[in-house]
């Protein structure tokens with residue numbers, strides 16, 4: 001036996017022994033969990049038998065409340081412990097399959113002994129000796145594995161910095177308790193294992209990367225310095241992966257004070273949510289909250305407006321005739337996404353503080369109860385040193401007080417009497433019972449006619465005023481539509497030409513009038529509304545993650561900062577994938593203005609792991625911005641293939657042929673420029689191959705062969721990518737470069753580009769030796 005075989009035998013023996021212990025623990029845990037579950041079910045069932053209920057007097061009622069509270073606390077405590085047991089059980093079940101993925105041997109300075117540390121997705125301690133048989137990959141000592149090659153190394157433990165020497169780094173692939181592969185490595189994280197992992201086919205779900213986290217990714221995962229962490233990373237550099245492992249890391253590090261629901265991830269679309277939903281559970285953690293910015297806008301404005309979504313806006317920009325109105329919309333979008341527009345709104349708010357708010361009349365039974373002018377006068381009679389929001393609150397209180405007077409006044413009116421007469425038997429009974437409960441009557445009927453009339457009229461008026469009061473409480477007396485529209489009349493852009501601003505104003509006012517809110521107006525509108533009505537901030541979220549951050553405008557970042565005042569932000573993006581090029585995208589640099597410099601950290605990820613060496617070299621050359629070098633991971637594959645066809649029909653035939661020739665890939669994407677083009681291609685292909693069409697409503701990430709518009713393919717990856725038509729007509733404008741780049745960088749193993757007519761210059765400009773022409 002050579003040394004490797006000896007080592008392998010020893011390691012397998014250790015694994016066997018560890019798994020044996022784990023299995024024993026597992027059955028103990030199972031028994032504990034099951035008995036605790038029985039207890040919980042029984043407590044729930046007998047809840048009311050075990051509390052003493054007596055409501056005879058205040059003292060007894062107080063004791064009853066205490067008894068209920070104690071019983072509820074007892075149950076909650078049991079449930080909490082059961083949840084933990086359940087989690088330990090699930091983790092141990094995973095560990096039994098594959099107890100660890102790495103070993104490091106570390107000799108601490110001043111110590112003679114070399115300690116062997118095994119790293120897995122969770123810690124495992126020998127119940128008899130208290131020895132750590134497996135260390136959680138997030139434990140302080142585990143960072144040695146990610147950060148150092150052999151030689152001197154150190155890590156920060158709770159008690160301070162510990163230095164020493166890393167003597168061995170070994171990696172394993174263990175399946176069903178058996179070592180499938182074992183590598184000893186000298187460099188940071190061995191290439192062999194990474195080769196092995198990256199060479200695999202894609203999955204419908206993103207996978208955790210804990211065994212092969214790279215040094216620069218580890219910096220993202222464990223970073224804790226600033227309030228804002230900006231990660232600028234090239235396509236496929238592991239931004240999303242690092243973000244998710246970071247969530248797992250934070251949940252581990254702050255396990256006593258941080259819950260998964262206090263972490264919120266903004267992702268590019270709902271399909272993406274389904275794509276990443278397995279990563280954290282795979283690591284034994286609960287998923288954080290996930291949403292999209294669109295979802296938030298819809299939730300906040302959806303009742304009042306038809307809110308345009310980003311994809312509709314994008315589809316419009318990509319398909320509309322290249323005329324004056326498209327140009328204007330682009331200018332408007334750019335302007336409305338900028339900090340300058342936010343400043344304009346701030347100035348407008350200063351103006352509104354002194355004059356100019358617009359109110360609605362408050363109506364009651366078709367008549368004006370409060371005229372808008374009256375509301376206006378009251379509002380501006382309040383001390384202008386008080387914020388607008390607080391004055392609105394005072395105004396609300398005043399209106400509700402006035403309503404009390406109205407209530408009294410209305411009771412004697414003719415309509416009330418008429419309504420009483422028409423009360424149905426049920427309604428009459430309803431009021432009667434209500435009054436009886438209040439001990440107003442001792443007998444079965446109203447005994448006194450006048451009293452009856454008085455009380456019934458009171459109820460009738462109250463009932464009729466419910467909607468008015470509700471309206472006042474929800475501030476429907478503020479005419480937000482008109483206030484936003486007025487902004488265009490009263491303000492003047494410093495950068496746009498006068499005429500452009502005027503025309504932008506005209507069409508915005510018209511859209512809003514029709515109850516539609518363009519995507520670029522949704523956040524500014526909401527900002528203005530919240531500044532007037534009071535910002536509904538979320539103080540419970542402690543960490544906000546923004547993936548695909550290049551798609552957010554400066555305005556939206558500012559808004560999010562307001563929205564989550566207590567949160568730390570991790571923002572991940574790639575300026576080369578800024579496909580909404582009409583936005584005022586200024587790079588993630590715009591973000592730096594949000595927090596003070598000392599609270600902001602920046603990390604760049606330049607190594608690309610998703611695609612083969614050949615694909616990365618090809619796609620990198622498409623970029624004009626070559627400030628940062630993109631380093632491909634050394635995984636070989638075929639060069640991208642560029643295929644010329646005579647017509648669209650020929651392209652369709654070519655794609656069918658291509659797909660038949662490709663190996664049995666799990667996922668193939670035919671990426672089109674727009675949803676419109678995707679529909680057409682789908683209709684042409686569906687009779688010949690089994691394809692799914694992905695659109696913005698798709699919630700699940702389908703594997704197999706999909707047809708997808710480029711802007712929806714963001715963040716996801718496929719074994720093979722086929723670009724439908726890379727003609728110069730389709731991809732001519734410079735603004736489409738990033739969209740094209742994003743589409744091509746979705747490919748892991750193979751990239752084929754079809755076109756008819758002239759080839760887009762985005763490909764033509766790439767060195768000829770980097771692709772094959774067919």
Ligand SMILES: Nc1ncnc2c1ncn2[C@@H]1O[C@H](COP(=O)(O)OP(=O)(O)OP(=O)(O)O)[C@@H](O)[C@H]1O
Pocket residue numbers: 194197198207209212213214217233234235236237238239240241242574577609610714715716717745
């Ligand atoms: N350290 C790693 N070990 C193994 N796989 C990795 C590692 N880093 C990244 N990957 C893999 O590379 C691919 C791209 O990762 P990910 O999607 O996180 O990148 P990204 O930077 O968010 O990409 P994009 O911006 O292009 O959407 C994934 O398949 C991921 O599993």
